[in-house]
Amino acid sequence: MGKKTCWAIIIFTISVNVVMLQWTIEAFLGRDNEFVLIYSGIGIVMAFVAFLTYWNWRKIEYKEDK
Amino acid sequence: MTKECPKGRKAKQSKEDMVNLIDNVEQKDDLKYNRRAFLKSAVGASMALGLATVPFSVRAMMGLAEPDHDRVEIVRLDQLPEGESVTFYYPTENDPALLIHTVEGNLVAYNSACTHLMCPVFYQAEKDVLLCPCHKGYFDVNDGHPIEGPPQRELPLIEIEVDNGVVYATGRQYRHG
Numbered sequence: 001m002g003k004k005t006c007w008a009i010i011i012f013t014i015s016v017n018v019v020m021l022q023w024t025i026e027a028f029l030g031r032d033n034e035f036v037l038i039y040s041g042i043g044i045v046m047a048f049v050a051f052l053t054y055w056n057w058r059k060i061e062y063k064e065d066k
Numbered sequence: 067m068t069k070e071c072p073k074g075r076k077a078k079q080s081k082e083d084m085v086n087l088i089d090n091v092e093q094k095d096d097l098k099y100n101r102r103a104f105l106k107s108a109v110g111a112s113m114a115l116g117l118a119t120v121p122f123s124v125r126a127m128m129g130l131a132e133p134d135h136d137r138v139e140i141v142r143l144d145q146l147p148e149g150e151s152v153t154f155y156y157p158t159e160n161d162p163a164l165l166i167h168t169v170e171g172n173l174v175a176y177n178s179a180c181t182h183l184m185c186p187v188f189y190q191a192e193k194d195v196l197l198c199p200c201h202k203g204y205f206d207v208n209d210g211h212p213i214e215g216p217p218q219r220e221l222p223l224i225e226i227e228v229d230n231g232v233v234y235a236t237g238r239q240y241r242h243g
Contacts, residue, residue: 007105010105010109010112011108013112014111014115017115018115020115020116024119024123025122028122028125028126030218030219031241033126033127036123036126037126037127039119040119040120043115043117044119044120047112047115047116047117050113050116053109054105
């Protein structure tokens, strides 16, 4: 996975998480508890994906410096 | 002929090599606001957004089961003719509700705070609908679901039972039908 792919994945996770936060709050206020859990789950997974992608990018980026 | 070094505001546009050395003054900014720092902030933002959903899911898990409510007397049935409604409070004093004896003779009860912006909902016997006058929201009197206007969700249903001519509230369902 190249650096550009890492950038794309991280930007993608931001956009997904913005939507997930909005939908989670909407479902919470509408007392749709199952949907709250689904959207929140997706948000957490995307946060995890962003972190792993960052870790991968970090390895590539700083290896070039050495 | 001597070459003069430009000073002040025009110093940066100069092609003189020695003058351009002052660019090093901004070295701190270059180290702080760069591509790497931007990506790190982006990752932080993504994680913060994702993790911000956690308190909602924890709260939702805690409230998955609606607690049992008391059985509360609302009104005697003979005091509520068809086409009339009566206001009561259930399950707490802060939850206004409507018991409606519809023109068709059915008994239904809902919490009367509109699901749009919490305005009180009224029963219109002429049209046999529930009306929120604030933004002209209409609800079906038979199931409490929105039929027109801004509300998107149904009114919470109050479960009722009739015992010896007295109507009791026994429970509440938020999402129903």
